[in-house]
Amino acid sequence: DAEITQSPRHKITETGRQVTLACHQTWNHNNMFWYRQDLGHGLRLIHYSYGVQDTNKGEVSDGYSVSRSNTEDLPLTLESAASSQTSVYFCASSDRTDTQYFGPGTRLTVL
């Protein structure tokens, strides 16, 4: 069955370190998205991609970057982790039906 996976599921890092969160989907979807979820804010869009070599900034993109070298993967990089980036991160993918399929999430703690 097609699925979307995220790794690691839990990560603890220190302020200033570079961190990369992986997202891999086997739906063969062109569209992929990264969100962060914080209490009181719901889900907020960080970056998204509509295909290979395409990336776009979302609502809260500062301090994050993505690259899309193939259809299956959209890694999210925190260039220099900050305590404000402690959050739960979700990756999602969709096709033209608009339904988004979510991964299980990565809980990131920045100390």
Added chain:
Amino acid sequence: SQQGEEDPQALSIQEGENATMNCSYKTSINNLQWYRQNSGRGLVHLILIRSNEREKHSGRLRVTLDTSKKSSSLLITASRAADTASYFCATRGSGAGSYQLTFGKGTKLSVIP
């Protein structure tokens, strides 16, 4: 900024009762979707209603959309303990080629057995 705002923020009901959640949004939309999130899990798509539709059903779910009031409601009939979760509305804007969704902050539903 959040496009959708759910109301209420939290809802507690007895098993067998109906649960109604509301969502308001600010700008024109292509469609509005509802998602469920169980504790510690990712979101799961429930239902999508397009801007030219007024009502849609899926099993025990009923969704209405009023574009003149920029609002939607999700009704879960005959609720079960397994319906305990957070529910989010999400809107896709009306711009061509734009597939990103804007999510609300969610309604936390507790169904008491």
